[in-house]
Amino acid sequence: MIVAASKPFQEIKQMLSEFRKICVLGCGSCVTICHTGGEKQVAELAAQLRLSAKLDGRQIEVKEDSTLRQCEWEFIDNIREVIEDCDAVLSIACGVGVQYMAEKFPRIRIFPGVNTTFMGGPTEQGIFWERCAGCGNCILATTGGLCPVSRCAKSLMNGPCGGSQNGRCEVSQETPCVWNQIYDQLDTQQLLKTMEMIVPPKDWTTGAENHPRKMVLEHLVVKKQTNEDTDYHR
Incomplete structure (x- = not known):
């Protein structure tokens, strides 16, 4: 799985300082397992943003939402209405999720709430090691x-x-x-x-030095093209 670490709150606060309607968006996959991007962290971060704004005398609206994966279009489509009603989104998914969100909603500022670190897994509770x-x-x-x-x-x-x-x-x-x-x-x-x-x-x-990398599953691409050609000739 992809392992990510939470960004310092002051960095997050600075990124969002110009916005008044914000969505904290979690991801139900890797970052949920490593306790940095799940629904619990969404609620905690949203509460922290509200409290900080109140102490600073700022009025903001912070929405909370999450999707199973931010790295797949179909799951992002399910939260379109929530996202398009905001000025900015704080994505606490990995860097892939942040980029997918930015590509899907080019008119909305998408900010990363975590630092993506490596691919690995837990060796014991609360400890994650790189493996790939x-x-x-x-x-x-x-x-x-x-x-x-x-x-x-x-x-x-x-x-x-x-x-x-x-x-x-x-x-x-x-x-x-x-x-x-x-x-x-x-x-x-x-x-x-x-x-x-x-x-x-x-x-x-x-390796990663030869980026960006792409993997093509030929059997799926051929199947999709065949289906499209069939639909066209109907």
Whole structure:
């Protein structure tokens, strides 16, 4: 899932300082799970904005709403009436959701309420770790299902490096050395010989540096075009 952290309230307050009719818009997917963009956070942030405005002697109207996903047009369409009745929207979805909202409602100012950080998941309650860098060329089949691109501070393709000590990364002692974990995993799977192979430099052109990236599901595109042609000839 995409993990995001809440922006400082003072930054949010400054972004919205010129607007009087605001919608705080949550997202029911990733940011709900990481407790930064769900309905609870919508209510808390909206209340904070109202209280702050009252203390400043400003009159504002703050609406609260949420949709299952801000990154799909059909879910955004369901909240069109609410959005078009506002001067500004504070989206507490990830950066993808903010951009979809901005494209859908070009006349309305859309502001981000969170900082999108990484793709990962919870390791325990309240703690989230990065697990995927979206590099576009997955190598997990050769590393026991553990990713050195996102979980190694140096993104080493061959490890471990000479700096890890006692299974911990030299960059941060609280971070496990993923290559130590990969070794243990491959040992458990009786695949240690895999580590004897020298992995060549990674093709980084498939990664985030080569942006914007696009994925096309040909079977769906062909099906859509076929349906459109059928409708046209009826």
